[in-house]
Amino acid sequence: MLEIVVVAFLAVGIFFMVVGAVGLLRFPDFYTRLHATGKCDTLGEVLIIVGLLLYHLFHYPETPLVCVKLLFLILFIFITNPTATYALMRSAYKTGVKPWKLGDERQ
Amino acid sequence: MRGKGFGILVTFCVMFLFWLLLSGIFDTLHLTAGLVCSAIVALISHDLIIKGDEEKILSKSFKLAIYIPWELWQIVLANFDVAYRVLHPKMPIDPLIIEFDTTLQSDLALVTLANSITLTPGTITIGITNGRFSVHAIAKEPAEALTVDGTMQQKVADVYMEW
Numbered sequence: 001m002l003e004i005v006v007v008a009f010l011a012v013g014i015f016f017m018v019v020g021a022v023g024l025l026r027f028p029d030f031y032t033r034l035h036a037t038g039k040c041d042t043l044g045e046v047l048i049i050v051g052l053l054l055y056h057l058f059h060y061p062e063t064p065l066v067c068v069k070l071l072f073l074i075l076f077i078f079i080t081n082p083t084a085t086y087a088l089m090r091s092a093y094k095t096g097v098k099p100w101k102l103g104d105e106r107q
Numbered sequence: 108m109r110g111k112g113f114g115i116l117v118t119f120c121v122m123f124l125f126w127l128l129l130s131g132i133f134d135t136l137h138l139t140a141g142l143v144c145s146a147i148v149a150l151i152s153h154d155l156i157i158k159g160d161e162e163k164i165l166s167k168s169f170k171l172a173i174y175i176p177w178e179l180w181q182i183v184l185a186n187f188d189v190a191y192r193v194l195h196p197k198m199p200i201d202p203l204i205i206e207f208d209t210t211l212q213s214d215l216a217l218v219t220l221a222n223s224i225t226l227t228p229g230t231i232t233i234g235i236t237n238g239r240f241s242v243h244a245i246a247k248e249p250a251e252a253l254t255v256d257g258t259m260q261q262k263v264a265d266v267y268m269e270w
Contacts (some may be wrong), residue, residue: 019186019190027198027200028200028252029202031202031231033190035229035231036193038231040186071233073242078226084227085231090234094234097259099243101202101203
């Protein structure tokens, strides 16, 4: 039963990471690509970590500190991922990368 | 002066808990070293983390705890939104850049709103200049959801008590 839940978390996490990668390839310009990677990576990574956390919690209950450390990783990902996305967006915008509009060529 | 002592105490407790978490060793030497280091850090940098008086901070933390689950739900929605747009054969995107003003004042509130916009469906913050947000939206609907209804801005203002 536990294995099923853990595998489900890992699978959904990997699904979102793959969607992020597909979006990186399909979307037409820098800004829209950031939409795909910035969002999907956040949830994908968090789901994978939750899966690992559950697995560790039930198989190695003698070291619960590892689980707390994983929880902190989730917290840091939630703070740093949008901040990094924002930093990339802002520097691209300031250096004059043109946003793609409907009907334009792919960049 | 009462506020300062409270700030030092909270910073010290947080630092020491974090020390315990990362070291995981509970003998006298490591505990003493942790206590000394946490005290030094708390004395030097307490005003970086905790500002203002204690009642406000407590109620802010409480409101933030209510805000975070709502934000998590928004992140899940955002991912399904992006997944739909990525995997749809016709790729229904129509990017545009919008600007809107905010009434929020403090840096922390602005950062929270900017990160929340980035994590919610279809929008990413580009920049904030003098209380004016620039946001890149992937299509028209998410842009309108952000500017027209303004739920998120209201919620962030609620958390940091800025009306």
